């Protein structure tokens with residue numbers, strides 16, 4: 001056997017690279033916030049009055065987060081943000097704590113479903 005095995009280094013490289021690419025996003029060990037653009041603004045402004053867990057365990061659309069911020073501003077003494085800072089916060093929250101995958105609509109009730117085309121006509125009804 002004089003031929004080298006050219007696929008070997010490639011396979012090795014793939015094996016080394018894959019776990020990095022597949023790993024979850026880095027989170028801040030202190031707060032658990034996903035470390036992506038804007039996270040430091042969120043950490044600085046959203047962990048003052050309560051734990052960051054309140055933030056990380058919540059999820060929803062940009063509207064949901066905006067509603068929460070307005071609610072805290074009106075009733076809980078949360079300060080006003082400069083528009084561009086608020087946009088950074090909302091972008092971050094909507095992107096990384098957006099609507100949950102599992103939050104699908106519930107199944108349709110039976111009476112809203114189409115008739116079963118395979119029904120035999122036998123039995124009740």
Ligand code: HEC
Pocket residue numbers: 042045046047048049050054055058068069072076077078079089093
């Ligand atoms: C000035 C104080 C203050 C700051 C700053 C603050 N919050 Fe709050 N937040 C509160 C209070 C008070 C509550 C109610 C806590 C409770 O119910 O125990 C709350 C509740 C929440 C909740 C839970 C809402 C729910 O439905 O139960 C979330 C999510 C939240 N805040 C997110 C944020 C985010 C995001 C920021 C940064 C933009 C932030 N908070 C900054 C005071 C604050």
